[in-house]
Amino acid sequence: MNLTGVLPKEFANLHSLQEIDLSRNYISGPIPASYGQLRLRVLSFLGNRINGSIPEALGDMSTLEEFRIDGTTLSGRIPDFIGNWRNLTRL
Structure with a gap:
């Protein structure tokens, strides 16, 4: 879709949202902790210019089944809390 800009923090206000798939765009900046x-x-x-590290606040996302960050410029280590994502089938 050739979207540009940063990830909006306001997505965290969409409490019924079940899926954020912004694959293959030109989005940059960090993942908001509010997610x-x-x-x-x-x-x-997938395939964006997301940078920084994976926020610790994502550790509570127990419903997450798929977390796609390939093709990004994230840095740092993979956080231990990912092991608590019991429903995760795709990383």
């Missing part, structure tokens, strides 16, 4: 409030099944930033 940890969401009960998502899918969170995909």
